[in-house]
Amino acid sequence: xxxxxxxxxxxxxxxxxxxxxxxxxxxxxxxxxxxxxxxxxxxxxxxxxxxxxxxxxxxxxxxxxxxxxxxxxxxxxxxxxxxxxxxxxxxxxxxxxxxxxxxxxxxxxxxxxxxxxxxxxxxxxxxxxxxxxxxxxxxxxxxxxxxxxxxxxxxxxxxxxxxxxxxxxxxxxxxxxxxxxxxxxxxxxxxxxxxxxxxxxxxxxxxxxxxxxx
Amino acid sequence: xxxxxxxxxxxxxxxxxxxxxxxxxxxxxxxxxxxxxxxxxxxxxxxxxxxxxxxxxxxxxxxxxxxxxxxxxxxxxxxx
Numbered sequence: 001x002x003x004x005x006x007x008x009x010x011x012x013x014x015x016x017x018x019x020x021x022x023x024x025x026x027x028x029x030x031x032x033x034x035x036x037x038x039x040x041x042x043x044x045x046x047x048x049x050x051x052x053x054x055x056x057x058x059x060x061x062x063x064x065x066x067x068x069x070x071x072x073x074x075x076x077x078x079x080x081x082x083x084x085x086x087x088x089x090x091x092x093x094x095x096x097x098x099x100x101x102x103x104x105x106x107x108x109x110x111x112x113x114x115x116x117x118x119x120x121x122x123x124x125x126x127x128x129x130x131x132x133x134x135x136x137x138x139x140x141x142x143x144x145x146x147x148x149x150x151x152x153x154x155x156x157x158x159x160x161x162x163x164x165x166x167x168x169x170x171x172x173x174x175x176x177x178x179x180x181x182x183x184x185x186x187x188x189x190x191x192x193x194x195x196x197x198x199x200x201x202x203x204x205x206x207x208x209x210x211x212x213x214x
Numbered sequence: 215x216x217x218x219x220x221x222x223x224x225x226x227x228x229x230x231x232x233x234x235x236x237x238x239x240x241x242x243x244x245x246x247x248x249x250x251x252x253x254x255x256x257x258x259x260x261x262x263x264x265x266x267x268x269x270x271x272x273x274x275x276x277x278x279x280x281x282x283x284x285x286x287x288x289x290x291x292x293x294x
Contacts, residue, residue: 058253058278058279059281066277095281102281102284104227104230105230106230107230144227144283144284146283169228
């Protein structure tokens, strides 16, 4: 069985959560340290978890995007390996240009931490074909792209998830996007924090269970 | 030679920090029509030639210091 690689930077803090969620659906996770490159073929999928890599210095995800491990993540992305970026992981994938757009400060300037309803807008390798309820926890989660880029994202089915009620001012209510190949996806909500009923919901499981079919 | 990099959020991008400062200024009767908050980065570049130093600083800025989607930048030679 191929492994699910979980990338860790200094300041990543959702790594244990995604590790346990991956184990829960019966897959084998493995850590990938930010200072090292890795053999792309050893992994069936990669996750860049949330947190505050490099303390959010300069811009969220900007410094992490230049770490050696991201070179390998980029190679994997080109080869079609599914890559998921959650929260800070989404910011890192945008800053490394594997995903379009950028995440900026929430419209109302506050860190927000609550459950949101999400609507799937397009099919990707990370699935989710039904509406989901997932938790968010971010200060800079407002998706931004220029007008013509936004239009291109809609036209090419790269808008993956939208919020039913926009919590942060994200343009077009966007909560998650994918690359043109649909294998690299990023979302601000945390699927790994909603994989059992005792957590308040288990809708996030769908995204991870999708990996069983890869 | 020291090069200063001034980075500002683009005009069309909502600048939440600038808005917050505007709000405080207004609350203290020091109203301005607009305030934008950016970053200032100073690079000490091992070059004595000004043109070369500026070229290096531009490359560094485009590599990681600014994000062209949301920011603009200007370079200046730091004289003192």
